[in-house]
Amino acid sequence: MEFDLSVQTVRNLNAFLHDQGSSDSRVTVNNSAGRHNVAVGAVHPCRIEINGHVGYYCAGMNQHADILVRGNAGPGLAENMMSGTVRVTGNASQYCAATTHGGLVVVEGNAAARCGISMKGVDIVVGGSIGHMSAFMAQSGRLVVCGDAGNALGDSIYEARIYVRGRIAGLGTDCVEKPMLDEHGKELERLLESAGMQYPADEFRRYGSARRLYNFDVDNAGAY
């Protein structure tokens, strides 16, 4: 199935993705031209290839679909996705994979601020660098950054794990470097492999929660 968004609407596309019965279908989307809400709420296993840039919330709340964007993605890529995969060949704007529960999000270029904010189980692999306040209040899942990370990485993080290869401008409150144990190296290798990134795991360092802010304590009030 093919959609030309210079002729058809985002509504036509999304309605098709919600209704289609077949599980092995391929959907090609041309002339996305930065449109918002492209391929949101997909529910069936299928491969969706988008040729062009997309605006806000592309692949939002995806379930099961494998979505490829040949271009850049606007804010909120794959927000609250439950399962499936999303790959962007270019860069992703703010709040990439915000609150996302499951599946894999790969950004081959850079991701802007607040990447993985409030993430709830997703795996995110960024080929380039990520902006400030990424993984803010990240609950669970894994964020892999092959480049650098901006300021306040992992602020108020819960149980998510972060792997960064490059430099970090600064760690957020309660986020600390943690030892890279065997299991982490293996986990990271698997993640890099599934994302198709060719970096040795031992070039990365691991970050996570110091768990000092898990229960409110007035003596920590200054930390907030």
Added chain:
Amino acid sequence: MSGTIDRSWLLESATFSRPVIREIQRAAREGIYDIRGFGAKRSVPSFDDLLLLGASMSRYPLEGYREKCDTTVTLGTRHARKPVTLDTPITIAGMSFGALSAQAKEALGRGATEVGTSTTTGDGGMTPEERRHSNLLVYQYLPSRYGMNPDDLRKADAVEIVVGQGAKPGGGGMLLGQKISDRVAEMRNLPKGIDQRSACRHPDWTGPDDLEIKVHELREITDWQVPIYIKVGATRTFFDVQLAVKAGADVVVVDGMQGGTAATQDVFIEHVGIPTLPATRIAVEALRDLGMHRTVQLIVSGGIRSGADVAKALALGADAVSIGTAALIAMGDNSPEHEAEYNALGTSAGYYDDYQDGRDPSGISTQDPDLGARLDPELAGRRVANYIRVLTLELQTLARAAGKTNVRNLEPEDLVALTVEAAAMARVPLAGTDWIPGK
């Protein structure tokens, strides 16, 4: 000794009253602000400061019990393919599973269903019990996105994007560790027993232009079937309502400062936001200004207790109201039957507000399985239904007295104010005059 003094000579300071003194002592001892549930306790201008004008010579009333006075209201007519039609304009507000027990959530669903109205999920997601027992269920979309998933989204009869709450406009939330059971932890993807903070801002949009795209996303995911509400705490109500309309809302929910909460700093509850009375009038003005009054429906909440409150809110131009605290009280919150246990917690029936604490003897604001089991969802549901029936009958009584065949035909012209403040806020004349301050 204390028994021997003549207390009639003792003069309490209006500035340093006994509760103020006690709070200073508590703060000095504990070094932490007071977090509690319930809504604002201070006295603010309210619907009590308005009166309805019954019919007399110039207009005639309708016969109680005999002549029809319609209470149905349809919400979401602007864009939704399946708007929500309620038999009574009194809905149950969003209260989270987590803050409330599963039994309480089920009871609210049962009660609402019995009287043909809607109930609302809350922070923490949708439970199967509440979906099963709620004929019309509004699914909240909150900054925390705890429990948020597209399957539940598609099961909802309406979606409510929560920007803010009247008890804490601009504030997030906190569910303290002691209320995090296994089930609550799992629904929120967090470990058991740790404090769960609900963010004050949405993670993936920041302003009204973003919100418009977000609304569009939710419509796309739900295939334009269900209404989308936007809920705001009452602060800069005129602009907030207009921006919500611009963002594409089908329904705007405005929650005044008296609105209840499960856990917020006392200083926040008492000092931020504006009362429901002026918020209602301003919200209607904002809709009229856009030519959208009745096209986008308005729900107001915050301190609604009686059919009189509902009648006055509708007369000012609201389409419906929602209730939180009153529904909890109807189920058994603050009931004298638990007096001994309230005393053991250092309080008394009628004063209990520690919803954050998890030890609620009524089994409502708790995750303790033994306490929760005390609440019989069927009985509590019936009480909620009874209570909403009474409000509806009271509302009809007042509307008929004003000669209205539909409760939404009540209008500002049917109102006068008892105080200068209420006259200014509601823009209705001070009783016995034609004076509207500021007009």
